Amino acid sequence: MATSSFFTNLDQIFILLRDWLVSFLPAAMRPAAGVVLGVIAIVCVFPGLFALTTVFERKGLARIQNRLGPNRVGPYGLFQPVADGIKSLTKEDVVPLSANAVVHFLAPLVLVVTVFMGFAVLPMGRNMVLVDMDAGLLFFFAMGAATELSVFMAGWSSRNKYSLLGAMRAVAQMISYEVVLLLSAVSVVMITGSLSLPKIVDAQNTYTGIFPHWYIFTPWGLAGFLMYAIAATAETNRSPFDLPEGESELVAGYHTEYSGFKFALFFLGEYLAMFAISGLGTTLFLGGWSAPFSFLTFIPSWIWFFSKVMLSIFVFIWMRGTLPRLRQDQLMNFAWKFVLPYTLLNLLVTALWRFMGEGWLRWVVCTAILLAAYVAMGRLSMRNQHFGPRRYRYAE
Amino acid sequence: MLGEGILKGMAETARNFFGSYVSKERLTTVEYPEERIATIEAARVFPFLVYDGADWEAGMRCVACQICEKECPPKCIFIEKSKDKKPDYVGKQQFYPARFDIDVSVCMSCQICVEVCPFEAIKMDNEFELATSDRFGGLLYDRKELARSNEYYHSIHPTEASEVDARLNEEKAKVEAKAKAAAAAAAAKAAATVPPAPAAGGGS
Numbered sequence: 374m375a376t377s378s379f380f381t382n383l384d385q386i387f388i389l390l391r392d393w394l395v396s397f398l399p400a401a402m403r404p405a406a407g408v409v410l411g412v413i414a415i416v417c418v419f420p421g422l423f424a425l426t427t428v429f430e431r432k433g434l435a436r437i438q439n440r441l442g443p444n445r446v447g448p449y450g451l452f453q454p455v456a457d458g459i460k461s462l463t464k465e466d467v468v469p470l471s472a473n474a475v476v477h478f479l480a481p482l483v484l485v486v487t488v489f490m491g492f493a494v495l496p497m498g499r500n501m502v503l504v505d506m507d508a509g510l511l512f513f514f515a516m517g518a519a520t521e522l523s524v525f526m527a528g529w530s531s532r533n534k535y536s537l538l539g540a541m542r543a544v545a546q547m548i549s550y551e552v553v554l555l556l557s558a559v560s561v562v563m564i565t566g567s568l569s570l571p572k573i574v575d576a577q578n579t580y581t582g583i584f585p586h587w588y589i590f591t592p593w594g595l596a597g598f599l600m601y602a603i604a605a606t607a608e609t610n611r612s613p614f615d616l617p618e619g620e621s622e623l624v625a626g627y628h629t630e631y632s633g634f635k636f637a638l639f640f641l642g643e644y645l646a647m648f649a650i651s652g653l654g655t656t657l658f659l660g661g662w663s664a665p666f667s668f669l670t671f672i673p674s675w676i677w678f679f680s681k682v683m684l685s686i687f688v689f690i691w692m693r694g695t696l697p698r699l700r701q702d703q704l705m706n707f708a709w710k711f712v713l714p715y716t717l718l719n720l721l722v723t724a725l726w727r728f729m730g731e732g733w734l735r736w737v738v739c740t741a742i743l744l745a746a747y748v749a750m751g752r753l754s755m756r757n758q759h760f761g762p763r764r765y766r767y768a769e
Numbered sequence: 770m771l772g773e774g775i776l777k778g779m780a781e782t783a784r785n786f787f788g789s790y791v792s793k794e795r796l797t798t799v800e801y802p803e804e805r806i807a808t809i810e811a812a813r814v815f816p817f818l819v820y821d822g823a824d825w826e827a828g829m830r831c832v833a834c835q836i837c838e839k840e841c842p843p844k845c846i847f848i849e850k851s852k853d854k855k856p857d858y859v860g861k862q863q864f865y866p867a868r869f870d871i872d873v874s875v876c877m878s879c880q881i882c883v884e885v886c887p888f889e890a891i892k893m894d895n896e897f898e899l900a901t902s903d904r905f906g907g908l909l910y911d912r913k914e915l916a917r918s919n920e921y922y923h924s925i926h927p928t929e930a931s932e933v934d935a936r937l938n939e940e941k942a943k944v945e946a947k948a949k950a951a952a953a954a955a956a957a958k959a960a961a962t963v964p965p966a967p968a969a970g971g972g973s
Contacts, residue, residue: 437782439795695782696775751771 377671384673387414388500411503415492422683423644424454430690437694461637469532469630476530481631481638484523488642490516491649496571498662498675509570510562513653514555517608520646521547524617527639528627539626542701543610543617549708550607550614556716557601560593560723561657570653574661583667587660592739593723596747598658600716602688605650607708609643611689613696616704651685652678711754718746810926813893815873815910816882817917821858825916830890832863837882837891845875846882857888858937859944869912874904889933892917895925 382389391410395403428443428451435442443450468477494509496502506512521544528540562568565576579586588594607614618626628639655661659681662674699707722739729735789795799806820828833850849868857863882891894917901907923930 433786436786436789439785439789439797441796441798441800691779691782691786694786695778748770755771 380671380673384499384675386673387498387675408503415503416489419489419492419645419648420641422648422679423641424458426644426647426686427457427640428453429687430693433687433690434694437691458637461634464633466633466635467630471532472630473530473532476526477630478635480523480527480530481635481642483526484520484642485638485645487516487519487523488645488649490519491646492652494570495649495652495656496574496661497652497678498673501662501675502571505571506569508568510558510568510573510653513570513649514551514558517554517646517650518551520642521551523642524627527631531627531630533630535624535629536627539617539619539623539629542623543627545701546607546610546614546616546704546708549705550604550712553600553708553712553716554604554608556713556720557597557604558653558657560597560720561588563720563723563727564588570656570661574656574663577660578663580667585660585663585665585667587658587663589658589660591726592736592743593719593726594658596715596719596722596743598654600712600719601654601658603712605654606689606692607704609646609650609689611647612693613699614704615698616701619698621698647686647689648682651682651689654685655681706754711750715746715750719743808895808897808925810928812895813880814878814897815876815894815899816871816880816891816915817894818869818912818915819890819892819919819922820916821919823918825913825918827855829865829912829916830858830888831866831869831912832857832888832890833866833869834864834887836885836887840881840885842879842881843875843877845872845877846870847872859941861944866912869915870909871915872909873899874908889937892922892926892929 391407394410395406398406431453432442432450443453446452446456468474491513493503494506494512502509524543524547525540528536528538528543531537561573565573567573567576577585577587584590589598610617616626617623618628620626623629628636631639655678662678664670664672664674664677722742725742726735726739729738785795819830820826821830822828833848835848835850838844838846838848847868847870848866851865851867854862855865878893880893883893899908919930919934922933
């Protein structure tokens with residue numbers, strides 16, 4: 374009994390800590406102070422994770438290319454982000470003469486603020502959600518859509534052709550994939566019947582034997598998760614969908630004209646968006662903070678949440694180390710001709726799953742439909758593709 | 770099937786990722802300041818002046834002919850000819866450079882000075898750690914800084930240095946043989962001219 378209460382306390386340690394700190398204040402101020410403490414925790418933890426991720430990303434990419442990666446600053450190069458931070462703080466902040474100074478200044482702030490807002494509704498552990506909103510999912514997507522605004526603000530206000538091209542690409546790409554992102558999340562909402570993220574986690578936090586009821590372990594959930602992962606990669610401008618900042622074509626895309634700490638803010642915003650979208654994917658499909666086996670439930674819920682997020686980040690890095698950048702037309706074709714129809718089909722399959730009731734039949738039917746559609750769409754779209762050396766019509 | 774190539778690629782990168790922790794052969798990086806690989810023999814950076822023997826000033830091969838100064842494409846060599854002469858490696862009296870400066874911030878390491886030098890006096894060094902905090906004086910090398918012994922030349926470019934030595938020795942031998950022959954001829958002439966004198970006298 375003593376051990377179980379120890380683990381329960383460890384699970385709720387941050388909540389207990391917050392309540393203990395708040396108890397020093399008069400009762401009238403306690404709710405507000407609790408929220409402020411939660412905000413402080415989020416604002417400290419995620420940039421810290423960002424700093425670690427930049428090192429691990431550079432080291433991981435280096436290892437993928439059989440290099441050593443940064444290992445000069447501190448043990449194993451772990452203090453590299455400190456050096457990078459000092460560098461970006463001491464660099465000159467250059468604003469182009471013809472730029473719109475106000476919008477140019479606001480763009481990185483808008484990005485970071487809106488991305489941080491998304492964390493407010495993510496359940497990072499049992500009872501660990503800053504605002505338990507009924508329409509948390511909707512709030513998250515609203516905030517995610519606002520980041521597009523900041524990208525376009527940055528690109529447009531810089532008065533630079535590369536910035537503007539990057540911003541145009543970014544907006545085209547983000548709007549295309551936003552649709553997929555929303556629709557793949559809708560199938561989860563159809564099953565749970567709730568837009569509240571803690572409720573979605575609770576719905577997955579049950580076990581058959583030792584195995585959990587995560588949505589990724591159902592046919593529609595797996596398909597939905599794959600589509601969500603593709604859309605999330607595009608939404609966060611990560612390779613292979615990093616066209617908005619394709620450094621070989623557009624210098625740096627929409628943040629070409631940013632230097633010093635404003636650039637660091639863009640960098641931070643990009644990684645925070647990665648954390649947020651991985652956190653949402655974890656919540657929707659990977660069971661949020663629930664343990665992967667029923668006998669592991671004693672491990673604190675927040676450990677599970679953060680390890681799942683970091684695992685997703687690792688997959689992001691792994692993909693970046695593997696895949697080349699797409700062309701703009703390939704990107705659009707992929708979004709509108711493959712990912713979107715497949716996500717729509719997945720909605721139908723989810724409905725079928727919902728109304729076929731319990732039993733093995735729905736597993737067979739849903740798997741068959743999704744697999745057949747995947748193979749058929751793959752065959753159809755690849756039918757007219759030529760592989761091999763590029764042929765030039767006029768140049769030869 | 771769609772996505773097969775992506776999975777194959779991911780497997781390949783995963784193999785690299787884990788393999789680089791397991792096998793040392795995958796990591797080709799040489800962490801430079803701590804560990805370094807020996808420079809190859811043909812490596813060249815900036816020129817230096819070769820001297821024979823122990824004293825750099827007396828043994829300097831350069832005779833201040835100024836061919837390299839004229840040929841140098843970026844004009845980084847400056848030579849001032851001496852007023853007096855000193856004997857070169859075969860003992861002939863030659864001028865020597867009173868000043869020989871190379872501005873290595875201008876030098877482009879083309880090796881043309883080495884190609885045109887008829888006296889094997891200027892060669893390419895492979896020393897590359899030349900960083901200095903003084904970008905004007907520190908990068909303008911005078912003849913003392915440029916002087917390197919023939920042994921040093923042997924240590925950095927052994928093959929080339931042996932060829933050069935062989936050629937120089939051959940020339941020296943030729944000159945010595947010529948001198949010997951000339952001496953012999955002179956001796957013979959002297960021998961030939963001395964004895965007939967009385968005969969000539971007797972003949973008259």
